Amino acid sequence: PQAAARLVNALADAYLAQNVQRRAAEADKSLQFLEAQLPELRQQLETAEVALNEFRNRHQTIDIPGEITALLSQTVELEKHRLELDLRRRDAQARYEPAHPIASALRDQIASVSAQQKRIGDRIRALPKLQQDYLRLARDVEVSSQLYVSLLNNAQQLRVARAGTIANVSIVDRAVVTEKAAKPRRALVVAVGVLGGAAAGFLLTQLLAAMRGRVRDPGELEAALGIHVSATVPESAEQATIDKRKLKEPFLLAQQRPTVGAVEALRTLRLNLQLALADTERGRTILLTSAIPGQGKSFVSANLAFLIASAGPRVLLIDADIRRSSIERYLPVHGERGISDILRERLDPAPFVRADVAPNLSVLPAGDGVDNPGDLLTEERLRGLFAWANEHYDVIVVDAPPILPVSDAVVLGRFADVTAFVVRHKKAAQADVVDAVHQFRLTGAPVTGFVFNGFVPSRVRHGYGGRYGYYRAGYGYGNERRA
Structure with missing residues (x-):
């Protein structure tokens, strides 16, 4: 031993x-x-x-x-x-x-x-x-x-x-010699083996069923829908660490870690969407949405708005996800009144805008939670808000709700010049993405491209730089209000 x-x-x-x-x-x-x-x-x-x-x-x-x-x-x-x-x-x-x-x-x-x-x-x-x-x-x-x-x-x-002398692996426990030899109890070992095998088989079956059809490669989306991928954003270790800590202070990756790979990919997205805007008649409004929650669209929206503003244009970021706002995780707008208050009371938007949260970047928060966001986000109420925004800003970035749980993004899409769908690596079923894009296209709104978010390559090396019912249940329906 x-x-x-x-x-x-x-x-x-x-x-x-x-x-x-x-x-x-x-x-x-x-x-x-x-x-x-x-x-x-x-x-x-x-x-x-x-x-x-x-x-x-x-x-x-x-x-x-x-x-x-x-x-x-x-x-x-x-x-x-x-x-x-x-x-x-x-x-x-x-x-x-x-x-x-x-x-x-x-x-x-x-x-x-x-x-x-x-x-x-x-x-x-x-x-x-x-x-x-x-x-x-x-x-x-x-x-x-x-x-x-x-x-x-x-x-x-x-x-x-x-x-460096630090490895990316570590020894959890060293081998030690026990003072007392083990005495295996065969009946217990057999029972544990049988039960463990059955449980493992069941869990494996469920896991394979859950993973089947998940989007693993951006080429799958291009082939299925004929829409190109505007950017592939790699998983950010820094952002993942911040998310796990659940810090109270906002953390914007493009501002705090401007040279990491995820930010470089977002710069590519900025360039592609600005080129797409130049080909449109108005060329001002970028809408970001997703098929289902949990794809990282608020992360993309906040960092994209910051990067566009850093190049000089006056940018307004509109947090239109009233049910489950996440922008406050990235920018200092926690608990402030915003778009829900403007639309409910038909108020002038200017006093509700947080001006210059970063150079050239202003934010219109989601505002207080309401029981019926769908009644507020109507074309008639939104028309005045977007007319005002187009008059006062060079670029408008809209963080919209996901498509399948609610219809809000479809209404917002009518005011967008370009639209990008955020799809997270291995976190969205291809069938859901296809359904969401088809629903969005029915309104005649443009779908410019996909943002393939959270991509984890198989090998990392040194470099340079009944589905819908489930989604609805977890997306602010019922009498629950956003805190």
């Missing part, structure tokens, strides 16, 4: 040491690649700055209308995203075969971004020659600067990971 315990403990120690070495080796390999790219990027940045300064010296005054500023922001985001994807693709070429899913996915993402760049390029070519030249030079400086700083930060993180 003593020898067996020593062997088990030695194996655990060896595995722990190997885990530390492997993590350091992976970080070192990625760091070598980054350090080889940094001098080239620094040279590109210096060259771009010199070219822009020379252009400004030759042309002392240049007319820069608002359209040019918006195009510059979009081109910078697209080019930065394409360059980051290209760096990841080149890194993947050294690690995987060309047919590997990661390499294939990166090629598809680069092709998608290139197509969006072509659309923006067509709009730029319609501008006067002087404005085209300025836009190109300013874009090169902004992209090179942002990418260089981003890679410097990633390199520093990898240096820390390479020097």
Whole structure:
């Protein structure tokens, strides 16, 4: 027994040491690649700055209308995203075969971004020659600067990971030798085995039935409905930790952890939805909803609104989920009056808006809970609210209730210019999503794309950067009021 315990403990120690070495080796390999790219990027940045300064010296005054500023922001985001994807693709070429899913996915993402760049390029070519030249030079400086700083930060993180001595596994208990030998009671062992086997079989059957039909891949939704996925947002360990702690203070991931992967994916969503808005007549209102509760639409809505506002536009976030508001988990609007009070008493919206909860970002809270939200969220009552919002804000983001439990989102959809459905990885049945989209489309409201939220890849490595009755029962029906 003593020898067996020593062997088990030695194996655990060896595995722990190997885990530390492997993590350091992976970080070192990625760091070598980054350090080889940094001098080239620094040279590109210096060259771009010199070219822009020379252009400004030759042309002392240049007319820069608002359209040019918006195009510059979009081109910078697209080019930065394409360059980051290209760096990841080149890194993947050294690690995987060309047919590997990661390499294939990166090629598809680069092709998608290139197509969006072509659309923006067509709009730029319609501008006067002087404005085209300025836009190109300013874009090169902004992209090179942002990418260089981003890679410097990633390199520093990898240096820390390479020097680290902490594994991502731990020994829970060491093997010990008991002083008293076990005396198995056969009858008890047999009884426990039979009962345990039966229980395990039953639970496994129930689990498989529950998991059958869950959305595991964004391609399933694209194939079923012909709607593209606007962004795939990875699971955020930071947000999951905050959610488990159930803190009273709000926590906005894009503000507190702006460089994590989930926020980078939300920046991609911001770009895609802004491009979609540009193709609409009004181009102001973004509505986010889901098929069922628990998909993370409030998380996406709050962070998306913050990211749009950080780029300059005046943004109003409307918490229209009166039954189960969650925006207060991300922004400081707890217990305040809002949309329910405005619609019930037909009041002026301005006094109820929390202005500047972040730079350029205002929030209209859900307000007091009511017994009959469906009677408030009517087209006639909402028309005045959205007319006022369109007059005072550049972009309106609406956090709408889920489709299947209630009809509120369908009414709100009539005022949206673009709509994104939030679908959480392995947390929504494909049949529910398809039903919800069909219901939403019956009103003629647009469905722009999906947000595939909480995605957990199978392998994590260093990088850069009777259903409806059940849902209704858990979604604020009856006499229960929201606290």
